[in-house]
Amino acid sequence: xxxxxxxxxxxxxxxxxxxxxxxxxxxxxxxxxxxxxxxxxxxxxxxxxxxxxxxxxxxxxxxxxxxxxxxxxxxxxxxxxxxxxxxxxxxxxxxxxxxxxxxxxxxxxxxxxxxxxxxxxxxxxxxxxxxxxxxxxxxxxxxxxxxxxxxxxxxxxxxxxxxxxxxxxxxxxxxxxxxxxxxxxxxxxxxxxxxxxxxxxxxxxxxxxxxxxxxxxxxxxxxxxxxxxxxxxxxxxxxxxxxxxxxxxxxxxxxxxxxxxxxxxxxxxxxxxxxxxxxxxxxxxxxxxxxxxxxxxxxxxxxxxxxxxxxxxxxxxxxxxxxxxxxxxxxxxxxxxxxxxxxxxxxxxxxxxxxxxxxxxxxxxxxxxxxxxxxxxxxxxxx
Numbered sequence: 001x002x003x004x005x006x007x008x009x010x011x012x013x014x015x016x017x018x019x020x021x022x023x024x025x026x027x028x029x030x031x032x033x034x035x036x037x038x039x040x041x042x043x044x045x046x047x048x049x050x051x052x053x054x055x056x057x058x059x060x061x062x063x064x065x066x067x068x069x070x071x072x073x074x075x076x077x078x079x080x081x082x083x084x085x086x087x088x089x090x091x092x093x094x095x096x097x098x099x100x101x102x103x104x105x106x107x108x109x110x111x112x113x114x115x116x117x118x119x120x121x122x123x124x125x126x127x128x129x130x131x132x133x134x135x136x137x138x139x140x141x142x143x144x145x146x147x148x149x150x151x152x153x154x155x156x157x158x159x160x161x162x163x164x165x166x167x168x169x170x171x172x173x174x175x176x177x178x179x180x181x182x183x184x185x186x187x188x189x190x191x192x193x194x195x196x197x198x199x200x201x202x203x204x205x206x207x208x209x210x211x212x213x214x215x216x217x218x219x220x221x222x223x224x225x226x227x228x229x230x231x232x233x234x235x236x237x238x239x240x241x242x243x244x245x246x247x248x249x250x251x252x253x254x255x256x257x258x259x260x261x262x263x264x265x266x267x268x269x270x271x272x273x274x275x276x277x278x279x280x281x282x283x284x285x286x287x288x289x290x291x292x293x294x295x296x297x298x299x300x301x302x303x304x305x306x307x308x309x310x311x312x313x314x315x316x317x318x319x320x321x322x323x324x325x326x327x328x329x330x331x332x333x334x335x336x337x338x339x340x341x342x343x344x345x346x347x348x349x350x351x352x353x354x355x356x357x358x359x360x361x362x363x364x365x366x367x368x369x370x371x372x373x374x375x376x377x378x379x380x381x382x383x
Contacts, residue, residue: 015137040344047336078165128253139243146236211335213360230286249297269303
């Protein structure tokens with residue numbers, strides 16, 4: 001089995017796992033009697049751990065290589081999901097979530113590093129065409145998970161997560177051992193050299209604001225639909241359709257960026273996020289929300305690919321890993337934490353998720369204005 005084929009399968013299975021637990025974690029917390037504030041803390045653990053795990057995955061990958069790092073991370077992550085089935089009490093749930101996040105957060109940066117390496121070595125591949133299989137996994141598992149929840153209960157999300165992550169662990173044995181495989185450790189000592197780049201700092205600030213608004217979609221989409229009377233099965237259909245809408249965008253992302261340029265593509269994706277959240281606000285019938293998910297491919301998939309490419313373009317090659325780690329920290333770390341507590345604040349004050357979408361649309365629209373004013377397209381295009 002080639003390295004690219006093995007990577008595709010692992011991407012698929014890892015995102016099967018992600019699609020099972022991530023969109024439903026808030027529902028799981030509420031089902032188990034946690035308050036909105038307690039649930040927000042649980043949701044924030046994974047992005048907080050994003051900071052702590054950066055030097056961990058860098059050290060592991062440097063010392064052990066991609067394959068051994070993924071074997072360790074996928075196995076321990078799969079075991080951790082079983083912990084949610086026996087977690088008894090808020091404190092235990094916090095501990096299990098920390099353990100899970102430590103190893104779950106290790107996986108995607110390593111997979112992305114492998115994808116970027118393959119794309120660099122072989123021009124017939126691109127990051128988007130490899131990441132395509134992760135979107136397929138997300139779409140596949142979300143619809144199944146919704147059906148299983150209706151048949152059993154919310155705890156089923158962690159059974160699905162444990163199984164799919166364990167299968168990813170098994171498939172990691174098929175990865176090739178390559179002596180040259182290295183990830184430049186994203187050590188914090190490198191950060192000072194990178195943050196001197198004002199263009200990069202501005203981009204990361206915009207990514208942070210977009211993430212703060214979009215986190216409401218990631219973590220409270222199920223609650224939004226249920227506020228309007230949706231079942232878990234319908235939520236599953238919606239999440240699955242999101243994943244399906246990612247597929248063509250990931251596949252053709254390199255061509256889109258080459259045709260439009262990084263700046264124009266980024267502006268389109270952020271504007272798509274604004275329109276998407278406005279539509280969520282005005283729609284009150286759950287089934288009518290499904291056509292809105294057509295925007296998911298642009299507002300998320302293309303957005304993420306263009307951000308990865310933009311960071312690669314803005315930072316020196318020797319700091320590439322550090323630049324990508326800062327992108328992860330801005331979106332999945334600080335932005336997600338802020339978005340969780342931002343949404344929780346409004347929910348605690350009696351607002352519905354739909355109302356938060358309206359506020360977030362205004363915030364992200366401000367990002368569009370900032371980008372129009374201050375974000376410049378570089379002459380040299382790196383894809």
